[in-house]
Amino acid sequence: MKIAVIQFPGSNCDIDLYSALHDVCNADVEYVSHKATSLDGFDAVMLPGGFSYGDYLRAGAIARFANVMPAVIKLANEGKPVFGTCNGFQILTEAGLLPGALKKNDSQKFVCETVPLEVVNNNTLFTTQYQAHERIALPIAHGEGSYYADEKTLDELEANHQVVFRYASENPNGSLRNIAGIVNKRGNVLGMMPHPERAVEALLGSTDGLRLFKSLLENGTVKTEA
Amino acid sequence: MKQAMTPEEIKEKKPYLDWSLSEKEYDYISEKLLHRLPNYTETGLYSAMWSEHCSYKKSKPVLRLFPNKNDRVLQGPGEGAGVVDIDDGQAVVFKAESHNHPSTVEPYQGAATGVGGILRDIFSMGARPIASLDSLHFGELSDAETRMKVDGVVRGIGDYGNCMGIPTVAGETTFDPCYKGNLLVNAMSVGLMDQKNQQEGNASGVGNAVMYVGAKTGRDGIHGATFASADFGSGNESQHSAVQVGDPFMEKLLMEACLELIQDHAEWLVGIQDMGAAGIVSSSAEMASEGNSGMDLDLDLVPQREPGMSAYEIMLSESQERMLLCVKKGHEEDVKKIFDYYDLEVVTIGRITEGHQYVLHHDGQVVCDIPVSTLTDDVLEVESEEKKPQRLIDAEKEANWVPEIDDVAVVYQELLTQPTIADKSWITRQYDSQVRTSTVVGPGSDAGVIRVRGTKKALSMTTDGNGRLVYLNPYVGGKIALVEAASNIIASGALPLAITDCLNYGDPTDPEIFWELHHSIEGMAEACRVFDTPVISGNVSLYNENNGSAIYPTPMVGMVGLIKDAKYVIPSRVQHAGDKLYLVGKTGDDYAGSELQKMMTGDIAGTLADFDLEHVHDYLSRLLQAEQSGLVASAHDLSEGGLAVAAAETVFKTELGLNADFRALDKKQFFSETPGRMLVSVAPENVAAFEEIMQDDAMPAGEVVATQWLEVHLANAELNLPVTQMQKLWEEALPCAMKSKD
Numbered sequence: 005m006k007i008a009v010i011q012f013p014g015s016n017c018d019i020d021l022y023s024a025l026h027d028v029c030n031a032d033v034e035y036v037s038h039k040a041t042s043l044d045g046f047d048a049v050m051l052p053g054g055f056s057y058g059d060y061l062r063a064g065a066i067a068r069f070a071n072v073m074p075a076v077i078k079l080a081n082e083g084k085p086v087f088g089t090c091n092g093f094q095i096l097t098e099a100g101l102l103p104g105a106l107k108k109n110d111s112q113k114f115v116c117e118t119v120p121l122e123v124v125n126n127n128t129l130f131t132t133q134y135q136a137h138e139r140i141a142l143p144i145a146h147g148e149g150s151y152y153a154d155e156k157t158l159d160e161l162e163a164n165h166q167v168v169f170r171y172a173s174e175n176p177n178g179s180l181r182n183i184a185g186i187v188n189k190r191g192n193v194l195g196m197m198p199h200p201e202r203a204v205e206a207l208l209g210s211t212d213g214l215r216l217f218k219s220l221l222e223n224g225t226v227k228t229e230a
Numbered sequence: 231m232k233q234a235m236t237p238e239e240i241k242e243k244k245p246y247l248d249w250s251l252s253e254k255e256y257d258y259i260s261e262k263l264l265h266r267l268p269n270y271t272e273t274g275l276y277s278a279m280w281s282e283h284c285s286y287k288k289s290k291p292v293l294r295l296f297p298n299k300n301d302r303v304l305q306g307p308g309e310g311a312g313v314v315d316i317d318d319g320q321a322v323v324f325k326a327e328s329h330n331h332p333s334t335v336e337p338y339q340g341a342a343t344g345v346g347g348i349l350r351d352i353f354s355m356g357a358r359p360i361a362s363l364d365s366l367h368f369g370e371l372s373d374a375e376t377r378m379k380v381d382g383v384v385r386g387i388g389d390y391g392n393c394m395g396i397p398t399v400a401g402e403t404t405f406d407p408c409y410k411g412n413l414l415v416n417a418m419s420v421g422l423m424d425q426k427n428q429q430e431g432n433a434s435g436v437g438n439a440v441m442y443v444g445a446k447t448g449r450d451g452i453h454g455a456t457f458a459s460a461d462f463g464s465g466n467e468s469q470h471s472a473v474q475v476g477d478p479f480m481e482k483l484l485m486e487a488c489l490e491l492i493q494d495h496a497e498w499l500v501g502i503q504d505m506g507a508a509g510i511v512s513s514s515a516e517m518a519s520e521g522n523s524g525m526d527l528d529l530d531l532v533p534q535r536e537p538g539m540s541a542y543e544i545m546l547s548e549s550q551e552r553m554l555l556c557v558k559k560g561h562e563e564d565v566k567k568i569f570d571y572y573d574l575e576v577v578t579i580g581r582i583t584e585g586h587q588y589v590l591h592h593d594g595q596v597v598c599d600i601p602v603s604t605l606t607d608d609v610l611e612v613e614s615e616e617k618k619p620q621r622l623i624d625a626e627k628e629a630n631w632v633p634e635i636d637d638v639a640v641v642y643q644e645l646l647t648q649p650t651i652a653d654k655s656w657i658t659r660q661y662d663s664q665v666r667t668s669t670v671v672g673p674g675s676d677a678g679v680i681r682v683r684g685t686k687k688a689l690s691m692t693t694d695g696n697g698r699l700v701y702l703n704p705y706v707g708g709k710i711a712l713v714e715a716a717s718n719i720i721a722s723g724a725l726p727l728a729i730t731d732c733l734n735y736g737d738p739t740d741p742e743i744f745w746e747l748h749h750s751i752e753g754m755a756e757a758c759r760v761f762d763t764p765v766i767s768g769n770v771s772l773y774n775e776n777n778g779s780a781i782y783p784t785p786m787v788g789m790v791g792l793i794k795d796a797k798y799v800i801p802s803r804v805q806h807a808g809d810k811l812y813l814v815g816k817t818g819d820d821y822a823g824s825e826l827q828k829m830m831t832g833d834i835a836g837t838l839a840d841f842d843l844e845h846v847h848d849y850l851s852r853l854l855q856a857e858q859s860g861l862v863a864s865a866h867d868l869s870e871g872g873l874a875v876a877a878a879e880t881v882f883k884t885e886l887g888l889n890a891d892f893r894a895l896d897k898k899q900f901f902s903e904t905p906g907r908m909l910v911s912v913a914p915e916n917v918a919a920f921e922e923i924m925q926d927d928a929m930p931a932g933e934v935v936a937t938q939w940l941e942v943h944l945a946n947a948e949l950n951l952p953v954t955q956m957q958k959l960w961e962e963a964l965p966c967a968m969k970s971k972d
């Protein structure tokens with residue numbers, strides 16, 4: 005499985021994703037410039053955290069127009085795995101690959117800490133190595149992470165089991181229904197505010213994020229071919 | 231237009247006095263250096279380059295007291311940042327810089343651009359920044375304006391560093407009334423590079439190109455360097471035009487472009503320097519001076535954000551996110567391609583010339599034609615008068631204050647809620663401390679620790695400044711500042727390598743303040759020699775005054791240490807029930823300048839006891855040896871609040887408690903702030919080996935227990951306090967104070 009990590013101007017968790025995949029998971033991974041127009045040859049794509057285009061206008065609002073985005077959308081429409089964390093999640097909602105939007109945190113402040121999460125749906129490409137309703141802890145680091153969607157959309161997300169992660173203790177940003185991460189209806193596009201790539205090595209304090217990447221590496225190719 | 235002022239009018243009307251150039255200096259420049267009257271632009275350039283901020287003309291004589299070499303130092307003071315060998319062909323690059331004046335006037339932008347400036351210093355050396363630290367000193371939180379400033383400074387640091395993707399991993403924040411009208415924001419950055427990529431601010435080779443890269447030049451920050459070298463009086467607080475505005479996104483692009491150029495195409499590059507204080511003039515003149523070259527620049531080619539800027543404004547603008555390169559002739563287009571990819575300005579604005587003249591063209595005229603060295607090397611050093619401060623002479627006649635502790639538990643709990651002691655999570659949560667996934671130890675410990683990817687190594691880093699102690703005894707306080715930093719580094723399991731500093735003082739033309747500067751440097755320098763931690767970079771911030779009242783003399787020490795194997799990173803919190811506690815170092819009756827004194831009397835006063843540096847170094851070195859042998863489970867340095875606060879901090883945010891045996895100390899000594907002490911825990915199986923190494927310098931002090939209680943036995947008191955309740959007090963104090971509506 006060959007994975008692309010997209011580098012937008014201002015991406016800064018690109019190295020984190022790359023290292024988690026390359027150094028820790030021994031995956032086949034490559035950086036791809038925002039200027040690229042094709043993702044042919046890649047089996048999955050990941051959008052890293054950071055401040056693409058300086059968060060000007062609104063986090064992710066400009067990145068959705070980057071040259072590479074039509075290729076990302078094409079790959080998503082082919083049913084291949086697309087993963088976005090933090091700014092990547094914001095870009096996925098801006099690009100319409102995921103419903104809803106990320107608003108400024110209720111506190112109006114950036115927040116960096118490790119928070120408890122519930123794995124709500126362990127039956128996605130990205131979560132099969134977790135137990136259902138397992139509690140894990142992952143770092144968050146964002147200023148605009150308050151998930152918002154209208155009631156109807158939220159109800160649909162719940163009914164379709166699209167809520168994958170929920171904040172399990174205090175809600176750190178005011179997201180509706182404590183949502184921390186969602187998948188699209190088809191189940192191949194995951195966006196989440198927490199950073200699993202920051203929790204893959206015991207030396208750095210936690211390995212709770214590792215199983216997300218391992219799930220994907222195990223399931224990705226199989227399920228997309230099905 | 232301002233240039234209409236002729237050289238003769240300048241001589242007569244002396245506008246340079248407002249730019250902090252003295253008449254003596256002006257006369258020296260015209261009579262001895264130029265043998266003619268300088269024109270308007272030239273006078274402006276001299277005033278900026280001869281400011282204390284750029285020239286260190288007042289502090290140089292005392293800065294020479296610092297050691298700045300040892301076997302590991304690859305670059306000492308004088309470049310963008312200092313460079314230290316960390317083996318395997320790698321080097322750590324670091325520097326700290328103050329941004330006190332801008333942050334006082336405009337807290338958010340002042341702090342943000344402080345971070346931006348220090349990051350450029352690091353990547354201009356060829357290193358990728360891997361961590362940021364800060365040292366912040368504010369007035370009291372009971373003051374609404376101070377709370378607004380705290381909020382602005384913290385957001386400024388966070389927004390810039392977070393967007394750049396550089397983790398902020400350590401720092402300190404203190405509160406004292408003396409910083410109310412002149413707060414301190416010292417930012418430190420640490421970078422990592424392969425030694426082969428080391429760059430310098432050098433421009434040489436006749437015909438080579440001088441290239442301008444990064445953001446456009448605007449009218450912001452003009453005379454920031456001289457602004458930083460003048461004190462606040464009534465009126466100056468509104469000097470908004472001297473404060474720059476930062477754009478971290480632009481800087482992120484600039485960093486990636488510069489590092490790509492340096493790492494992949496070093497052969498195209500002769501030198502590189504940040505356009506920091508005094509903008510284009512300081513970077514270009516310093517580079518030409520370093521290369522012993524002449525330089526010819528066409529200012530009409532400088533990318534400008536607004537029309538009608540004068541030569542003077544273009545040269546002195548401190549617009550952010552700009553860099554000056556000297557590029558080998560013929561590679562201008564190659565370099566342009568790299569910066570074009572990042573949509574950055576990239577323009578050849580001039581060439582290296584024969585001789586040593588610094589020539590500027592603007593609007594078809596030569597607006598400056600002076601020898602380079604007159605800007606950089608001929609600055610008149612100022613001999614400063616000094617006099618021992620009267621308050622120190624008076625204090626020596628008085629007996630020191632001795633606390634009377636009635637109920638230890640009450641004092642203890644109150645101490646934990648003092649803003650300087652209280653949990654700083656309200657601040658550090660606003661900083662991304664984990665981006666780049668290398669943070670082994672983040673904020674809230676003695677030192678931040680960053681692993682070096684691809685090796686077993688890790689780097690430990692800390693900032694420490696204690697103005698209170700330096701105020702009471704500059705020499706001893708200077709020694710303590712260094713010992714405190716070294717203790718933090720050693721607590722984490724690292725060997726102290728070197729330091730950077732920010733020397734924050736009042737008006738040096740006051741002989742008492744210059745005496746403070748001189749004697750605190752002597753104390754620091756002596757401790758640097760004992761710990762073999764040379765000063766490799768730093769800056770001086772003088773004139774930190776508000777309406778004639780100076781801040782405490784506050785030298786900030788930024789220290790970096792090396793951990794050879796990251797598996798021996800030592801946590802500051804206790805790890806296992808049953809581990810044995812030790813108090814390393816002797817405890818005396820040291821209450822002058824303590825947090826306890828401030829809390830109980832509302833002020834600090836008294837004299838400091840000197841201490842045996844060699845002895846402290848000796849046992850701390852042995853402690854490090856024990857740590858590197860895997861004998862130490864946790865180690866936490868004792869600082870503000872002494873043993874009492876350290877004991878609490880070692881169990882906060884754990885599931886454990888202590889049964890502490892401090893029967894050798896009485897209840898007031900529980901709060902004493904004797905320097906060079908450490909609270910250490912050791913697994914039972916390592917006790918014998920640990921004691922063998924530490925001998926008399928580690929006193930057995932009870933053990934770690936599985937219940938969350940803090941049981942403390944003192945000579946004349948017993949305590950048994952619930953950890954969770956104390957932790958709650960400690961955690962809620964700062965957010966609660968920030969929410970005050972008073």
